[in-house]
Amino acid sequence: MKKDWLNRKLNKIEKLYNLPHIVPHGFRHTFVSNSLMLGIDESYLKSIVGHAESSNVTRNVYGHINKDKQEEVINELYDFNNLKIPDIEVDEINKTTKKGNKIIQLVTNTLPNGEKKLSVEKQKL
Structure with a gap:
C-alpha cells in the first residue's frame, strides 16, 4: 500500500459526494474531541493516541466547547438550583431538518431584554 493511498481514496469520496476536503488527521481529531x-x-x-502523560495537548487541542453540551450543562445547572429559564419569544424558524428520529430547527429568538439570539432546537418524533 502506498503512503498516499488513504488521501487518494478520500479525494475520490469528496468528489463523488461533493464533500469538503477531508484529511486523515481529521478522523483522529474528531475521535479524540468526541471522546x-x-x-x-x-x-x-x-x-490511545500516543500523547505523553504529562502533556496538555489532548485537552488544549482537542477539548472544544460543544454548543449542545454547553446548553445541556446550563439546563442541568438551572434545574439543580431550581431556577427558571427565562421565557424566550420565538420570532422565526429559519430552517427545519429531520435527522433520524429528531426534528432540528434553527430558530431566531428575542430575549426578554430585546436581544436577538440564533439557537438550535431539537425535538424527538
Whole structure:
C-alpha cells in the first residue's frame, strides 16, 4: 500500500459526494474531541493516541466547547438550583431538518431584554 493511498481514496469520496476536503488527521481529531465530550478519561485517551502523560495537548487541542453540551450543562445547572429559564419569544424558524428520529430547527429568538439570539432546537418524533 502506498503512503498516499488513504488521501487518494478520500479525494475520490469528496468528489463523488461533493464533500469538503477531508484529511486523515481529521478522523483522529474528531475521535479524540468526541471522546472527551462523552467523558472518556483523558489519561486513557492519551495512551490511545500516543500523547505523553504529562502533556496538555489532548485537552488544549482537542477539548472544544460543544454548543449542545454547553446548553445541556446550563439546563442541568438551572434545574439543580431550581431556577427558571427565562421565557424566550420565538420570532422565526429559519430552517427545519429531520435527522433520524429528531426534528432540528434553527430558530431566531428575542430575549426578554430585546436581544436577538440564533439557537438550535431539537425535538424527538
